[in-house]
Amino acid sequence: MNDRPRSEESTPAFPGIASRAAATDAEGRIPAANWDELIDSGYLRLFHPAEAGGSGADADAQFDAMEALARACSGTYWSATVSALLCGSLIATYGSLRDHEQLLRPLLSGERTACFGIVEPTAGSDASTYRTTVRPSGRPGGGYVIRGEKSRITNAPTADLSVTLARRDKGPGDNGPDWCLAFVNLRQPGVQRYETPHMGLRAMPWGGLVLSDAYVPEADVVPVPFQALSDGMTWGWLLVSIAAIATAEAALTASVRHAQARVSFGRALAHMEGVQAQLADSRAQLDAARVLARRALRERASGSPARQLIGMLKVYATELAVEITQRAVQIHGAFGVTQGHEVERHYRDAQMNVIGAFASNRLREQLAEGLGLGPAVYQPFDWLAPTGLRHHPVSLDGGTRAVQAVA
């Protein structure tokens, strides 16, 4: 087991992608050369068994490759891993190799990419607001059509396939689940897309899908109970957590390099105790996150949803990466806030991981539920006035004047 970060001396696993990272970010597009390198490296096949067209790497090998790619270029990592790992796993888990091998194999060979169409414009992770619906097409050949809008979706502007969470328009006597995953071909009429400018991970395609009765073959609509779906989504939490660890490690490595090279007040920054403290704290915290991440990936790869563990990891690792990149900016001074500087990119990228695939507080709610505290209970905030703590006494001489109750 190797819980240490890759050393600076080790050969980067994705040298071309790493060398293009700044340009990729600046242009906001993943170049074709990156995909060629991904395909040649076998990265896209790591997460699936041979019978599905993968190479069946073990959890530690998956972790090493994921961290290496995310360190090389986080935007490329997100796009590739959402497609091959997250969408590939959703297809493999909820679909069947017999019916969906033709969807899965192109994702692993790199011929096509997929997105996970889940969030809608109305809300983030509140599925009760989602309106996208699948209903029978009424066409002679059967099948379904899907209608609705998905927004803030990784790969939506470029993907060939959308693994789409949708409601089922259930006919009489249909006692199946209310939800389904629809594997939607995005290269067809009835599909419009748009891009959404974003703060970090700029090379990652991000935006929306407008589905206007797009056709979905019958076999590609898979009814799934919502709870089972949420287990599948832990792959997303995990991949984002590893992105955060990699970004933090990259920022920390840059900080060490800068501290060694930069001379101020007659000595290298490395000799200053304040800088050492920031580096040491970051090292200890990042090591703790990495140990937890490896454990979480092993459990997830062995078939356990590991919801609680991965939820903890996602909250901690993504918020830690923000903290470490902020320290990196401080250690780099003005360089750290200069557009085009590596650390400035890491700082922006880190923020995206906190929000993507369930924001921290949404996950904390789930963790609390996992601790046995029951689901979150919503109640209009109206309990302060009856306590007397919304009344302002007129003065110390007595008398009170009630303020208006909160609307």
Add this chain to the structure above:
Amino acid sequence: MVLAQPELRTDPEAATGLGAGPLERSRELAGRLAWPTTAERDRDRSWDPALFAELARAEPGPSLAGPLVPASLGGGGSTAAEGLALLEGLAEGSRDPGLALAVAVHAVLATVPLRAHGTPRQRERYLPRMASGEWFGALSLRQTHGGAVAPAVTARPAPAGQGGWLLTGRLDLVAGAPVAHHFLVVAAHQGGGRTTFLVDRATPGLLVTEGGPAAMHTCPWGHLLLDGAHVDDGSVLGTVEGAAAEVEPLLAVLDWVYCSAPWLGVMRALARDALEAARGRELFGRPLTHDQATRFALADLATQVELAEGLLRRTASRLDDGGALPLQDAAAARLFVADAADRVTRAAAGLTGPLAGTGDGLAERAHRDALFLSRTGGGAQVLRPVVAASMLGLG
């Protein structure tokens, strides 16, 4: 409110493949033998020799007095990871960081240097009796972070004909001093080199007095006054002037890992208390468990426990791998655990509220004792440079 005895958690050891052994056994044992008197011993600052004797001879499983002593010398023959688990369980079951610290100092810090650097004669003389609990080993926690603090004891050769060494100086913060049979003492030579000595309590010129810090009340504390105490050449542990390369880094790693270990158990106990307290309280006419800030605090608290556990266990596993001591890893782990202990203690206390006189007072004691943890092992002022130096290639 009377706190229930800890409910056994069954999963933590599975994570490291330890099986359901040492942690659960020591937790059950400590819960049964030690916990009923924890609050009383803390209040009275007392050490119960009968309790230690019971913990030392408890069957089945490795003894708490000598888990890391080889079986051939009467010890438990446990791995480093199993030794860590024993201390976690001891602290979780007893809810007593002071008792667990005393056991850690005796069973690990005072023992392992003998196992690693002792002569066959030293090993055969001390280790079986330490493993049985007959002899208690002690040392000053000011001597567990290398020479970061100038040695308070000096060594000079004894006059010709007498042989051996004369030790002079004063050591405080000696964990186990009042009940110890012998002490590990690092002394400086005139030229600056340092040597580790095994100093028996009966050594002429050695005076042991009681007294300790304002924390860890259930650990027996004392001072050593060495006034030209004479020790023979057979008392040297390792090589003369070799402490900096032998015993000192080993003691540092052992302190950083094994004095942190009990806090994994303490944090789990605090997390459980906080959860129960939140379940039992109402505010604004609704359960406190509906309050988002409370829910978030409990989630973060559980996360800190998992993180600390993983990092410390990984470091202990590295000790089992052999090879070079994982000095930087151990320092990073202590840095993290001390910070986690502080966070968990504050968060748990925020939820359990002022429980003085109603429970066993763990939240209050943990406040006091977590601060002790953060200031020993050199504290952040030593740990951070150790970690940073390895990153920066500085020395």
